[in-house]
Amino acid sequence: MVAEPLRLFDCCPISDGAAVIVLASVEVAKKYTDTPVFVAGIGQASDTMALHDRAELTSLRATKIASKQAYDMAGIGPKDVSFACVHDCFTSAEMIATEDLGFFKPGEGGKAASDGRTSIRGEKPINTDGGLKAKGHPVGATGAAMVVEMFMQLREQAGDRQVADAEYGLAHNVGATGGTVTTQVYRR
Amino acid sequence: MSVHSFIEGLKKSKLLGCKCVECNRMMAPPRMVCTGCGSTDLEEYCFEGKGTIKTKTIIYVPLKKFKDLNPYTVGIVELNEGPNITGLILGENESIKIDDKVEVVCFDEGEGNVLAFKLLD
Numbered sequence: 001m002v003a004e005p006l007r008l009f010d011c012c013p014i015s016d017g018a019a020v021i022v023l024a025s026v027e028v029a030k031k032y033t034d035t036p037v038f039v040a041g042i043g044q045a046s047d048t049m050a051l052h053d054r055a056e057l058t059s060l061r062a063t064k065i066a067s068k069q070a071y072d073m074a075g076i077g078p079k080d081v082s083f084a085c086v087h088d089c090f091t092s093a094e095m096i097a098t099e100d101l102g103f104f105k106p107g108e109g110g111k112a113a114s115d116g117r118t119s120i121r122g123e124k125p126i127n128t129d130g131g132l133k134a135k136g137h138p139v140g141a142t143g144a145a146m147v148v149e150m151f152m153q154l155r156e157q158a159g160d161r162q163v164a165d166a167e168y169g170l171a172h173n174v175g176a177t178g179g180t181v182t183t184q185v186y187r188r
Numbered sequence: 189m190s191v192h193s194f195i196e197g198l199k200k201s202k203l204l205g206c207k208c209v210e211c212n213r214m215m216a217p218p219r220m221v222c223t224g225c226g227s228t229d230l231e232e233y234c235f236e237g238k239g240t241i242k243t244k245t246i247i248y249v250p251l252k253k254f255k256d257l258n259p260y261t262v263g264i265v266e267l268n269e270g271p272n273i274t275g276l277i278l279g280e281n282e283s284i285k286i287d288d289k290v291e292v293v294c295f296d297e298g299e300g301n302v303l304a305f306k307l308l309d
Contacts (some may be wrong), residue, residue, distance in 0.1 A: 003257075004246040052264045053223065057243055138235040 018139030019145035041185035043069025062181035063100035074185035078102030083125040085146035087174035143173040154188040189218040237292035239267040276304035
């Protein structure tokens with residue numbers, strides 16, 4: 001037990017690692033590939049530092065605000081997201097994220113995972129690369145690594161992690177235990 | 189009002205905060221700027237020091253300074269006056285429950301003083 005009820009495997013390891021993404025204008029990208037991945041929407045929001053100052057303890061308001069910005073910019077809603085990489089620093093964080101992002105109703109995020117709805121073959125694949133918990137969490141590189149997964153999935157290069165018919169991917173990144181959240185929508 | 193004055197208050201088991209003169213919001217610990225309306229017209233306020241446990245966890249991977257307490261309970265307490273604050277909750281971990289009533293005590297952890305609560309019978 002680490003911090004009841006979270007046990008060792010409910011917590012991601014803080015790791016070393018690196019990720020690289022190259023951003024370019026559409027014109028420049030098309031010189032290098034016929035299948036670039038497009039940033040369709042972005043959002044960022046902040047909240048209080050202290051947990052005890054938050055309006056709710058089982059939701060991140062910053063996720064709701066940041067994701068609404070990204071969804072609105074991309075012109076889509078949660079139901080259009082083919083797969084998502086969410087900030088699962090703890091199992092509880094993934095449950096809260098999938099609810100805040102609008103994939104499942106409040107209180108249903110955990111059951112959705114244990115029912116298999118978030119598996120690669122499920123209706124809403126979450127963290128197809130293993131997420132922070134299974135892949136590791138090189139703080140800072142984690143967000144960029146999510147974008148790498150977006151890129152691989154949307155170009156059908158994810159091998160046996162490949163989500164079928166991936167059209168829109170969502171990357172969700174948290175800092176300061178919810179003090180800041182960024183969300184982006186990617187499309188092919 | 190400062191971190192120093194907050195700690196000095198704590199040593200006397202007083203939980204100091206502030207109240208906004210403009211919007212009446214109460215904050216614990218004291219702040220420089222009202223977290224509600226942004227006013228800097230704040231006056232010191234001494235909380236009663238009593239509240240209810242809103243949520244809690246038991247820590248099994250202690251901070252070095254708390255290793256003698258391991259495992260120990262940390263909780264968010266809703267003070268009777270309204271604001272929430274985080275603190276150690278002292279007592280038998282298994283007997284500490286959400287909705288329990290608590291009151292402030294000062295805990296000397298060797299390197300300084302931290303905010304703690306004990307169960308009210």
